[in-house]
Amino acid sequence: MQKMQTNSIAAVARTLKEADSILISGHVMPDGDSIGSTIALGLALGKIDKNVAMTSPHQVPDIYKFLPGSNCVQQGMPEGKFDVFVALDCSVPDRLGDELQSLVNDSVTVVNIDHHQSEKPFADVNYIDSNSASTGEIIYDLLKEMNIELDKNIATNLYTAIASDTGSFKYEGTKPTTHHKIADLLQFDVKVAHVSKSIFDEKPIEVFKVLQIALPTLEVSNCGKVAWISFDLMAKDRISAKDEHTEELVDYPRRIKGVEVALFFREISTGSVKVSMRSNYFVDVNKLAARFNGGGHKRAAGCLIDGGISDVREQIVAAAIEAVQRGSLND
Numbered sequence: 001m002q003k004m005q006t007n008s009i010a011a012v013a014r015t016l017k018e019a020d021s022i023l024i025s026g027h028v029m030p031d032g033d034s035i036g037s038t039i040a041l042g043l044a045l046g047k048i049d050k051n052v053a054m055t056s057p058h059q060v061p062d063i064y065k066f067l068p069g070s071n072c073v074q075q076g077m078p079e080g081k082f083d084v085f086v087a088l089d090c091s092v093p094d095r096l097g098d099e100l101q102s103l104v105n106d107s108v109t110v111v112n113i114d115h116h117q118s119e120k121p122f123a124d125v126n127y128i129d130s131n132s133a134s135t136g137e138i139i140y141d142l143l144k145e146m147n148i149e150l151d152k153n154i155a156t157n158l159y160t161a162i163a164s165d166t167g168s169f170k171y172e173g174t175k176p177t178t179h180h181k182i183a184d185l186l187q188f189d190v191k192v193a194h195v196s197k198s199i200f201d202e203k204p205i206e207v208f209k210v211l212q213i214a215l216p217t218l219e220v221s222n223c224g225k226v227a228w229i230s231f232d233l234m235a236k237d238r239i240s241a242k243d244e245h246t247e248e249l250v251d252y253p254r255r256i257k258g259v260e261v262a263l264f265f266r267e268i269s270t271g272s273v274k275v276s277m278r279s280n281y282f283v284d285v286n287k288l289a290a291r292f293n294g295g296g297h298k299r300a301a302g303c304l305i306d307g308g309i310s311d312v313r314e315q316i317v318a319a320a321i322e323a324v325q326r327g328s329l330n331d
């Protein structure tokens with residue numbers, strides 16, 4: 001199929017309506033937006049009798065296993081052929097992981113639904129709304145466009161997707177329309193307290209063990225505006241922590257008063273470091289991450305860098321300090 005240059009939710013709806021079999025996937029190291037959006041769209045397309053498969057490059061993290069339909073999400077490339085492959089919450093094919101990104105150059109029609117800024121949409125049919133705080137909100141709009149009725153299970157997944165990516169409606173991207181959509185979803189008896197407890201409050205013991213090891217690594221730059229925390233492979237081996245248990249570590253440096261850029265360095269294998277970047281007020285960390293082949297949003301971004309953790313840390317901290325200095329001048 002020819003790549004369409006238009007950015008049209010109607011074209012996405014049409015493509016899905018015309019398909020019989022549809023595969024849906026979110027991104028590597030999936031978060032609540034990725035998983036919730038995948039399941040919500042999968043359940044909704046099932047309701048209009050599509051043959052749907054839901055997958056994820058990595059396993060559904062334990063904290064999202066309470067989601068209705070999470071047991072239908074497979075891992076990696078499923079068997080069989082599909083008419084359409086829908087990539088969710090992925091700004092570039094890399095975010096689908098090694099296996100699933102091969103579908104982007106395959107004969108299957110690829111649909112991309114996302115809320116990250118993208119200079120060059122990669123799919124055959126794209127709908128990218130970088131004003132949306134979450135992919136979940138776009139899925140809500142898509143289901144309205146397709147006249148698919150919501151129900152409790154779909155609403156619970158969409159609520160989780162939106163609550164996750166807005167930090168429980170606290171982040172800058174939260175808009176009146178976000179709350180209008182949430183008000184509609186709550187009419188389907190979403191158990192808000194249960195969702196909040198599951199995704200924000202209750203944590204497995206490993207999260208606290210990770211914190212015990214990681215907090216002593218917290219450092220702040222001389223200027224007081226950049227702070228970072230690290231988690232290396234040795235630390236990971238000391239406790240049986242999974243990636244998902246380290247997800248919120250970046251919030252500790254971010255919450256220090258006066259800090260503008262917070263960084264989290266996680267060694268994922270020897271010679272490979274995942275960097276999470278957050279900013280509080282003015283630094284565009286999407287641009288900072290892009291310098292290292294990563295991406296994301298203005299206030300939350302990330303990248304994957306080859307190198308030892310100390311070298312990577314030195315390089316990124318220096319770039320962050322420079323970005324803060326440049327940003328301060330423009331203020």
Ligand code: 5GP
Binds near residue numbers: 095275295
């Ligand atoms: P996190 O730090 O929580 O993993 O990711 C924060 C944001 O940055 C998310 O919006 C995510 O999509 C984006 N992001 C994280 N890592 C990467 C990466 O390696 N490449 C790109 N393009 N985006 C990333």
Ligand code: MN
Binds near residue numbers: 033034089135165
């Ligand atoms: Mn998202």
